Amino acid sequence: MTADASDDASVLAPFRQFFALERDVLVLSLAMFAFSLAFQMTSRYVPEYLNVLGASAGVIGLYGSVGNLVSAVYPYPGGALSDRIGSRLALTLFGTVATAGFLLWYLASFVPTISVPVVEFALPVTGTVAVGGAVEPWVWLFVGLFFTQAWKSFGLGATFAVVKQSVAQDRLAMGFASTEVFRRIGFLLGPLLAAGLLAVAADFVTGFQWILLVAVAFGAVATVTQHVRYDASDDTIGESFEGISGVVADLRAMPATLRPLLVADTLVRFANGMVYVFFVIVVTDFLAVGFDIAGRSLRPDAFFGLLLGVEMVVALLSMVPVSKLAERTGLKPVVAVGFTVYALFPLLLIFAPADQWVLVLLFAFSGLRFAGLPAHKALIVGPAERDAGGRVTGTYYLLRNALVIPSAALGGWLYGSDWTLSTGVGTIAAGPKLAFAVASAIGVVGVVVFLAFGREFEAYA
Known part of the structure; x- marks a missing residue:
């Protein structure tokens, strides 16, 4: 950032710099806070909502894969569009x-x-095919997913480009930490607000409807604020989008530093994607753990929001110190720690006892995966040219998220199936435990790949 950056390695550092931030980064930070709050307080509960509305584990897994599809498709055109029309207009849209x-x-x-x-069609090979039936209410949650992901995924390249334009090369991790802390505060307050609304609601459905109205309000205020207050005078405009040939060219031109990171990141994210949508269901249904203290109790759905809050507290307390540490140790060790937490958490969660304090400790451990995110982002965007930050970011996430698309569907199939397989060492049974165990195994492979082949960004070497 052009403003002086504090060297205080604490979670309070971004707040001490708050009024000294460049205006565009400040507005971006506030918008990140609002949209992160709105998205986090809603999206983590959508799988439970699907479950309540009668969707099967396979459908819930399919929902996760559709989310992966959106995350794969949106960032590249979003990054290209932001490079072309500028970050202000792109983020408002x-x-x-x-x-x-x-x-x-x-x-x-x-x-x-x-x-x-029901309409029947006569086909020459398969014979008569019937199309029609009942469209359940949960179908509209799939439709809404294509809209709600817009700022998070379409705007990914724009948000990276804003920081890239404002921060020195050797301070990228701290630059991302400043915006990431505001974003993670939204991740902290969103689930806590959701937990509060669910705790006072008569049932989950009513509480979730209240949560969605609050999300609409936050999204509207953030959109108007960022459009009015964002200073677009420093925006840089890159080349126009050139279609599929442009995507291929950008993939071929991806900096060599990113390739081993991309492979490892894809494996880790595939593992997480297999079971991510089932975290809420494991807490509310599989383990069915509520929270009791001092004679007061929370339903499992409200307790899940509290657990997400614990996760974010740890993330916020660790993110800035770890980013400062990266300036001394390099980005690679910090990113490796985050990958390791991603890989191990599913296995630890599914085999955890149904005890409220064990879950609190596990979600606190999960918060450590966010400590490496600023370093991870710096490792992605650091090698990019100044006016291509959005395109490099979009290209990276396009390829990674495209490969991760089927993960949730695979996890949903394993989670909801009831088959068994006899082997020489015992019987393997499909179900939640197998789905989560396979996810962790894939994640560990990703960690090993990164440790063996991951490369350090030269500004931190």
Whole structure:
């Protein structure tokens, strides 16, 4: 950043710099806070909402894979568009679409099951095929997903580019930490606010409807604020989007530093993607753990929000000190720690006893994975040219997220199946434990790949 950066390696450092931040980074930080709060307080509960509405584990896994598809498709055109039209207009557009998505999720709860007349088609090879049936209310949650992901995924390249333009090469990790802390505060307060609303609501469905209305309000305020207050005078404009040939060219031009990181990151994210949508269901249904203290109790759904809050407290307390540490040790060790936590958490969660304090400790451990995110982002965008930060970021996430698309569907199939397989050393049974164990195994492979082949960004070497 052009403003003086504090060397105080504490979570308070970004707040001490708050009024000294460049205006565009400040506005970006505030928008990150609002949209992160809105998205985190809603998206982590959508799998439970699908479950309540009667969706099977396979459908919930499919929902996760559709989310992966959106995350894969959106960043590249979003990054290319932000490089072309500037970050201000791009982020305003993406914020408007995301807010409309939260509103659609809210309205979906009032839509009854729609009966579609069955129509038969005669095909030469497969014979007669019947199309039609009932459109359940949970279908609209899939539709809304394409909207709510807009600011988070379309705007990914724009947010990276803003920081890239404002921060010195050897301070990128701290630059991302300043914005990431505000984003993670949203991640902290969002689930806690959701837990509070669920705790006072008569049931989960009513509480979730209240949560969605709050998300709409936050999204609308953030969109208007970032459009009015963002100073676009320093925006740089890159080349226009050139279609598929441009995607291929950008993939070929990806800095060599990113290639081993991309392979390892893809394995770790594939592992996480297999079971991520089931975390809430494991807490609320599989373990069915609530929270009791001093004679007061929370339902498991509200307790899950509290657990996410614990996770974010640890993330916030560790993120800035770890980013400062990266300036001394390099980015690679810090990123490796984050990958390791990603890999081990599923296995630890699914085999955890149904004890509230064990879950608190596990989600506190999970918060350490976020400590490496600023270093991870610096490792991605650092090698990029000044006017290509959005495109490099979009290209990286396009490829990574495209490969991760089927992960949740695979996890959902393993989670909801009931088959068994006899082997020479015992019987393997499908179900939640197998799904989470396989996920951790894939994640560990990703960690090993990164430790063996990952490369350090030269500014931190």
